[in-house]
Structures are given as C-alpha cells and as structure tokens.
Amino acid sequence: MSRPSTRLTGWRRIASAMWRAPEDPQIFGTLELDAGPALAFLARARRAGHHVTVTHLVGRAIAHALRDVPELNVRIRHGRARPRRSIDVFFITSVAEGNDLSGVVILGADAKPATAIASELIERSGAMKRGNDRELAQTKRLLDRMPWWLLRGALKVTAFLTQELELDLPALSLRRAPFGSAMVTSVGMFGLPSGFAPLAWMYDVPLLVLVGEITPRPVVVDGRVEVRDMLAVTATIDHRYVDGWQVSRLMKAFRSYLAAPEQFEPPLPS
Numbered sequence: 129m130s131r132p133s134t135r136l137t138g139w140r141r142i143a144s145a146m147w148r149a150p151e152d153p154q155i156f157g158t159l160e161l162d163a164g165p166a167l168a169f170l171a172r173a174r175r176a177g178h179h180v181t182v183t184h185l186v187g188r189a190i191a192h193a194l195r196d197v198p199e200l201n202v203r204i205r206h207g208r209a210r211p212r213r214s215i216d217v218f219f220i221t222s223v224a225e226g227n228d229l230s231g232v233v234i235l236g237a238d239a240k241p242a243t244a245i246a247s248e249l250i251e252r253s254g255a256m257k258r259g260n261d262r263e264l265a266q267t268k269r270l271l272d273r274m275p276w277w278l279l280r281g282a283l284k285v286t287a288f289l290t291q292e293l294e295l296d297l298p299a300l301s302l303r304r305a306p307f308g309s310a311m312v313t314s315v316g317m318f319g320l321p322s323g324f325a326p327l328a329w330m331y332d333v334p335l336l337v338l339v340g341e342i343t344p345r346p347v348v349v350d351g352r353v354e355v356r357d358m359l360a361v362t363a364t365i366d367h368r369y370v371d372g373w374q375v376s377r378l379m380k381a382f383r384s385y386l387a388a389p390e391q392f393e394p395p396l397p398s
Contacts, residue, residue, distance in 0.1 A: 153366055153367040153368050154326070154327055154364055154365065154366065154367070155364075155365045155367050156324055156362065156363070156364055156365070157362065157363045157365065157375070157379075158322065158360070158361070158362045158363075159360075159361045159362075159363075159379070159383070160345070160358045160359070160360055160361075161358065161359045161361060161383065161386055161387075162347070162356055162357075162358065162359075162387070163182070163342045163356075163357040163358055163359040164356060164357060165386065165387055165388055165389060165390075166182055166185050166359065166386055166389060167182075167342070167357060169185070169242075169389040169390055169393070169396075170182065170185070172390075172396045173242070173243060173246075173396055175397075176243075176396045176397045178243040178246060178247070178396075179246055179250060180242050180243055180246040181246065181314075182314075182316070182339060182342065182359065183219070183312060183313075183314040183316075183317075183339050184242050184245050184246045184249065185242055185385075185386065185389055186312055186314075186337060186339050186361065186386070187217045187219055187234070187237065187245060187312045188217075188237065188240075188241075188242045188245055188385065188389075188392075189381075189382050189385040189386050189389075190217055190237075190310050190312060190335075190337055190382065191215050191217050191234075191237035191238040191240075191309075191310075192238060192381060192382070192385045192392060193378045193379075193381035193382040193385070194215045194238065194309055194310060194378075195215055195238040195381075196377070196378075196381035197374060197377050197378045197381065198211070199374065200334050200335075200369055200370060200374060200378060201215055201309050202334075202369070203291075203305075203332065204368055204369065205292075212305070212309055214235060214236050214309075215236065215237055215238040215239075215309050216233050216234060216235045216236065216237060216305070216308030216309050217233070217234050217237040217308050217309065217310055217311070217312060218231050218232070218233045218234075218306075218307045218308040218310070218311045218312070218333070219231055219232050219233075219234065219249055219253075219311075219312055219313070220311060220312070220313035220325075221249070221253040230253075231307075231311075232248075232249055232252045232253055233303075233306060233307065233308045234248060234249065234308075235308075237308075241393050241394050242389065242393055243393075243394075243396075283330060284330075286302055287329075287330040287332075289302075290302055290303065290304050290305065290306055291304075291305060291330070291332045305332070307330075307331045307332060307333050308333065309333060309334075310333050310334065310335050310336070310337070311325075311331065311333055311335075311336040311337070312336070312337045312338075312339065313325055313336070313337075313338055313339070314338070314339040314340075315338060315339070315340060315341070316339050316340050316341040316342060316359075316360075319341060320340065320341060321340050321341045321343060321360055322338070322340035322341070322360040322361075322362055323338055323340065323362065324338060324362050324364055325338045325362075325364055326364060327364050327366055333366070334365065334366050334369035334370060335363050335364065335365045335366065335369075335370075335378075336363070336364045337361060337362070337363045338361070338362045338363070338364075339359070339360075339361060340359070340360030340361065340362065341360065342357050342358065342359050343357070343358060343360075344356065344357055344358070345357075345358040359386075
C-alpha cells in the first residue's frame with residue numbers, strides 16, 4: 129500500500145522553491161600526487177634554460193592521457209561522438225596584473241614536449257600581459273564596449289559559429305574550437321592549496337583540470353610514514369563524455385606521465 133503524499137514544510141518547502149531539479153552533468157574528482165618526479169624534471173629543465181612549471185607538465189599530462197583514451201577527444205553532437213582534429217589544451221592565464229583572465233590554446237599538445245609548450249605559453253601569455261596581443265586586445269575591446277544585455281546573446285552566437293560550425297572568425301579574432309580538447313588552470317601560484325573550477329556551457333570540453341599548491345604532507349611509503357612534497361590536482365568532468373571506466377583509464381595515463389615525465393620527454397642536457 130502506497131503512503132499518502134504530505135505537504136512540504138520548513139526548509140524542504142523553501143528549498144523546493146529555490147532550486148529546480150538538477151540537470152548539471154558535472155562530476156568532480158581530486159588527486160594527490162607525489163610531486164618529487166615532476167620537481168626533479170623541472171629542475172633539470174631549468175638548468176638547461178627552459179622555464180617549465182608544474183602547470184605546463186600537467187597540461188602535457190592531459191594531452192598524453194587524451195592520446196591514450198582517444199574516445200574522450202571528441203565533440204558530442206546529436207547523439208554522436210565526433211573525433212576532434214587534434215589534441216589541443218587550453219591554458220587559462222591571468223592578465224592585467226592578475227585582475228582579469230584570458231587563455232592560450234596549445235595546438236597538438238600531445239606531440240609537443242613540455243619545453244616547447246612552456247616556451248609557446250610564455251611568449252603568447254607574455255604578449256597578453258603586456259597588452260601586445262592584437263587578437264586579444266581586439267576581442268576585449270568588442271566585449272567591453274558591448275551592452276551587457278547583448279553579451280549573453282553574442283556569446284551564444286559566437287559559440288555556435290566556432291564550436292558547432294567550427295568556423296574561424298578573423299574579424300572577431302576568434303578561432304574554431306577556441307577552448308581545445310581540455311582545459312587547465314592553476315591556483316597553486318597564488319598559494320591556494322586546491323579548488324574546483326566550473327565548466328561553462330560554452331567551453332565544449334570534457335574536463336577542466338585545476339593545479340593546486342605543492343605542499344609537504346605525511347604519506348605512507350612501504351609501510352612507513354614519510355614527509356613528501358605532494359601536488360593537489362582536481363578535475364571537473366562532463367559526465368556526458370565519460371563514465372567511471374573511461375575516467376579510470378584517463379587517470380592511469382595521467383598519473384603515469386607525472387610519475388616519470390622524463391620517460392615521455394626528449395632527453396635534457398645533464
């Protein structure tokens with residue numbers, strides 16, 4: 129015999145009026161990784177004259193993982209998974225002395241060594257921070273001058289043209305699939321231990337990875353407690369693209385790269 133319905137009261141009544149049924153497909157995951165191998169690689173790279181950071185390595189690890197799990201390097205359209213043309217990683221970067229955000233997409237990131245990714249990012253993000261990037265300056269002027277009530281509609285139109293139709297829009301300094309195959313950002317440089325970044329509707333990527341701060345933590349190694357430098361990494365994942373099986377495979381490839389970066393990179397001078 130079914131129970132009769134009852135009238136909601138108190139907080140449950142207020143909550144039902146505040147929110148609608150959930151539709152957001154985002155899921156969240158967190159990892160703590162031994163940062164020792166990454167730090168050792170970074171030290172060797174810097175001795176060789178390359179300013180590589182842990183964020184560059186994490187972006188390279190994402191590209192490596194997407195190459196190992198190609199079914200995630202897709203665009204979901206009309207019930208079909210359409211492969212992307214290449215594995216591109218979008219790095220979110222701060223501009224205007226940290227008061228604004230922009231980003232750089234690295235094309236073919238799976239085929240570029242971490243040192244090349246670092247050099248390209250330093251050059252292009254440096255131009256953005258100095259105000260010398262013409263494409264960014266032009267896009268920013270257009271957005272800043274647009275009335276706020278038109279902005280959301282303009283974003284929808286440009287997202288449709290660049291994402292759905294995969295068109296380059298040189299007049300607006302916008303390129304097709306501007307956010308690439310996946311995104312990475314960092315809060316570790318600001319001294320924040322970790323966090324989660326949101327996936328916006330216009331990104332059209334399966335995951336956004338956030339790099340936290342490297343901090344010494346007690347961990348168990350071979351049955352003994354040791355203090356090691358640990359890297360906090362979190363991911364916001366679009367559940368439409370992945371299930372647990374695919375996430376586990378992606379994580380395995382991601383961790384294998386960061387556990388031994390030198391095995392996946394060209395030799396560095398000793």
